[in-house]
Amino acid sequence: MSLLVVGSVAFDSISTPFGNSDKIVGGAATYISLSASNFTQNIKLVGVVGGDFPKDYIKLLQDRGVDTNGLQIKESEKTFFWAGKYHNDMNHRDTLVTELNVLGDFDPILPESYQDCEYLMLGNLAPKVQSTVISRLAKRPKLIMMDTMNFWMEIAMDDLKETISMVDVLCINDEEARLFTKEYSLVKAAKQILALGVKTLIIKKGEHGALLFNKDEVFFAPALPIEDVFDPTGAGDTFAGGFIGYIAQTGDISFANMKRAIIHGSAMASYCVEKFGTQRLLELTDVEIEKRIGQFVDLVKFDVLVAKI
Ligand code: AMP
Numbered sequence: 001m002s003l004l005v006v007g008s009v010a011f012d013s014i015s016t017p018f019g020n021s022d023k024i025v026g027g028a029a030t031y032i033s034l035s036a037s038n039f040t041q042n043i044k045l046v047g048v049v050g051g052d053f054p055k056d057y058i059k060l061l062q063d064r065g066v067d068t069n070g071l072q073i074k075e076s077e078k079t080f081f082w083a084g085k086y087h088n089d090m091n092h093r094d095t096l097v098t099e100l101n102v103l104g105d106f107d108p109i110l111p112e113s114y115q116d117c118e119y120l121m122l123g124n125l126a127p128k129v130q131s132t133v134i135s136r137l138a139k140r141p142k143l144i145m146m147d148t149m150n151f152w153m154e155i156a157m158d159d160l161k162e163t164i165s166m167v168d169v170l171c172i173n174d175e176e177a178r179l180f181t182k183e184y185s186l187v188k189a190a191k192q193i194l195a196l197g198v199k200t201l202i203i204k205k206g207e208h209g210a211l212l213f214n215k216d217e218v219f220f221a222p223a224l225p226i227e228d229v230f231d232p233t234g235a236g237d238t239f240a241g242g243f244i245g246y247i248a249q250t251g252d253i254s255f256a257n258m259k260r261a262i263i264h265g266s267a268m269a270s271y272c273v274e275k276f277g278t279q280r281l282l283e284l285t286d287v288e289i290e291k292r293i294g295q296f297v298d299l300v301k302f303d304v305l306v307a308k309i
Pocket of ligand 1: 010124125151235238
């Protein structure tokens with residue numbers, strides 16, 4: 001079951017109440033691929049980096065089964081750079097720097113060997129670039145999922161609406177859902193977004209879990225209460241990677257299986273925040289993932305006792 005992942009491969013500089021990172025490897029496609037690689041070994045990456053990007057990190061992705069033939073390397077240019085700062089409330093962050101560099105005129109070229117992909121994950125990128133990827137696939141994948149952010153809602157709303165109407169699953173956070181629809185109620189916001197034609201909507205609520213909607217059903221997944229959230233960068237992408245990786249592994253796109261997928265995504269995100277950048281994801285074992293999924297099951301399991309009158 002091959003999974004095509006498109007998105008930024010980046011350098012990040014992160015400041016949290018726990019400390020500051022140097023320029024470290026990040027990017028949506030990096031987190032998505034690392035997370036999904038725990039569930040499926042057939043991942044094909046499309047992105048672009050500059051000549052300053054470490055070749056050993058590309059090798060590290062390859063060692064985890066990620067095909068990087070679609071990762072363009074522009075030797076004379078610089079990799080996309082993002083800097084962010086978190087305060088005590090880790091659900092919100094300030095973007096300090098966005099240097100598009102190679103991402104500025106990114107043309108997502110798909111190698112011929114990528115044409116057979118069954119699942120497509122469009123990481124946060126310009127909506128026009130996301131829709132270009134869909135149009136360059138000769139056969140529509142079984143499931144297309146996309147992420148986006150407030151930035152595109154502010155400068156490319158029409159393109160964004162068009163791209164959303166082309167995909168099966170949209171993954172955004174609560175703030176973005178409210179900004180997009182101008183509705184405070186997430187239930188009303190979800191109805192408005194689903195009316196655009198996307199079949200399934202995931203609204204992430206940071207440390208308060210995530211909601212999964214389709215036209216007729218809704219499901220809620222909690223986030224694991226964690227003592228110290230060290231660095232939330234990439235948690236959203238790691239969540240998406242866990243979700244789509246699990247769907248690709250199981251091959252089941254029913255709502256019932258998406259409930260399981262959302263728990264797998266939440267479990268992966270809960271690990272991502274434990275250390276700076278991708279560090280925790282790189283150390284993660286299958287045993288740890290199984291254990292955390294068990295903790296999620298325990299978190300929401302309860303009996304209903306019917307009182308005798
Ligand atoms: P998340 O915390 O899951 O929302 O994603 C964080 C990642 O998104 C970081 O590693 C950044 O490199 C990447 N990122 C931030 N802004 C952008 C942007 N405008 N386009 C693409 N990727 C971005």
